[in-house]
Amino acid sequence: MPPTQPSTRDRILQAAIELFYAHGYAATGMAEILKKADANSGSFYFFFTSKEDLLMAVLDWYQASLGPVLLAPVFKKSQDPIRRIFLLLEKYRQNVLATEFAFGCPLGRLALEIDPDRRPVHDKIAANFTGWSRAVQELLEQARRQGQLPRRCDLRQLSRFVLTVMEGAVMQARSYQCIEPFDDCIAQLEAYFKELRTAAQDENGKKANVKKPNPSRRRK
Amino acid sequence: MPPTQPSTRDRILQAAIELFYAHGYAATGMAEILKKADANSGSFYFFFTSKEDLLMAVLDWYQASLGPVLLAPVFKKSQDPIRRIFLLLEKYRQNVLATEFAFGCPLGRLALEIDPDRRPVHDKIAANFTGWSRAVQELLEQARRQGQLPRRCDLRQLSRFVLTVMEGAVMQARSYQCIEPFDDCIAQLEAYFKELRTAAQDENGKKANVKKPNPSRRRK
Numbered sequence: 001m002p003p004t005q006p007s008t009r010d011r012i013l014q015a016a017i018e019l020f021y022a023h024g025y026a027a028t029g030m031a032e033i034l035k036k037a038d039a040n041s042g043s044f045y046f047f048f049t050s051k052e053d054l055l056m057a058v059l060d061w062y063q064a065s066l067g068p069v070l071l072a073p074v075f076k077k078s079q080d081p082i083r084r085i086f087l088l089l090e091k092y093r094q095n096v097l098a099t100e101f102a103f104g105c106p107l108g109r110l111a112l113e114i115d116p117d118r119r120p121v122h123d124k125i126a127a128n129f130t131g132w133s134r135a136v137q138e139l140l141e142q143a144r145r146q147g148q149l150p151r152r153c154d155l156r157q158l159s160r161f162v163l164t165v166m167e168g169a170v171m172q173a174r175s176y177q178c179i180e181p182f183d184d185c186i187a188q189l190e191a192y193f194k195e196l197r198t199a200a201q202d203e204n205g206k207k208a209n210v211k212k213p214n215p216s217r218r219r220k
Numbered sequence: 221m222p223p224t225q226p227s228t229r230d231r232i233l234q235a236a237i238e239l240f241y242a243h244g245y246a247a248t249g250m251a252e253i254l255k256k257a258d259a260n261s262g263s264f265y266f267f268f269t270s271k272e273d274l275l276m277a278v279l280d281w282y283q284a285s286l287g288p289v290l291l292a293p294v295f296k297k298s299q300d301p302i303r304r305i306f307l308l309l310e311k312y313r314q315n316v317l318a319t320e321f322a323f324g325c326p327l328g329r330l331a332l333e334i335d336p337d338r339r340p341v342h343d344k345i346a347a348n349f350t351g352w353s354r355a356v357q358e359l360l361e362q363a364r365r366q367g368q369l370p371r372r373c374d375l376r377q378l379s380r381f382v383l384t385v386m387e388g389a390v391m392q393a394r395s396y397q398c399i400e401p402f403d404d405c406i407a408q409l410e411a412y413f414k415e416l417r418t419a420a421q422d423e424n425g426k427k428a429n430v431k432k433p434n435p436s437r438r439r440k
Contacts (some may be wrong), residue, residue: 161408164388195415
């Protein structure tokens, strides 16, 4: 059987994903999308009511792709939860390098580009941020069960913090047009995780002391 | 003497600063700038060669204002270097709230909006980032001299990290349209500084032990 051809809707969607990523939403014209998708405006309006409607579909696609397209290939490389988080950040580093520092995260760019009045669009961007952060939070919870993170650490906060660091790091790499600011920020996040691991070890040590009090002390 | 009237150039510059901040660079038209500045296109082209030339002047203005406009009022509130950093972040929190989550940092927005091919513009954005980070680095160096940060911490990296956290936090607040993601990220940065302070205290304790060895140990 011959390979399945992508449908017209899929071609329009993929063209939009690539063009919004490369040039932003406002700078991408309808004519450009139709040309890239090899589609005409009649078929566009059969599937989408407007360019913003197409953007909503793009954001749904990102949300649906998070697990299979972004996370699964990264997670294959390691079983360790903290390592998986840094492999995910490494993936963004590759994006920054592949686009010659122009981009790294399509969602971050849309978050700052799209007018704040466009609430349905921002709700979908926020939902994408939430999906990403929750995936990181699950890894953090796993790491804590393994004794790699202290009990006092708020893991929902920390998952958002990881997203924040990635977005801010991508932004600086873009303006400096070099990877150093990105690497600096990831190095600091690693340093933070190292401090947290030490704090967790201290906690575990104290816990062990409570469970098995020092016999010499008991004798006093 | 009557108060000095702002010059035509200053009026155009201030109009551009406000409009680029509120609507972005691409979405701000020349007519809008001239109307807000109460200037005509003849006087515009007397001072600026193009809209991008005006953007360059806006970025120079941000660079020149960093000390007197942004940092000085914040630094008046405290002498403690770490407290000053968090007061600076608090200032961005106020910006986010004042713009109803639409913005917080004009530079971050331009960093992701302006086409990456516009190198002279990005060089000026990067110079603004560098100015900001260096001011934070000076505070970090002061804090280390006071024993608040460990010797092993790379303060240049950490200063970039603080910028990154602010930018990523502003971005998330914009899409979620609430301050919670911003507050979460700042809370995690505070937690990191707390771990660093503990590490510095451990280092200082060890140093004190080296200087004044335990007499009971010496006797062994």
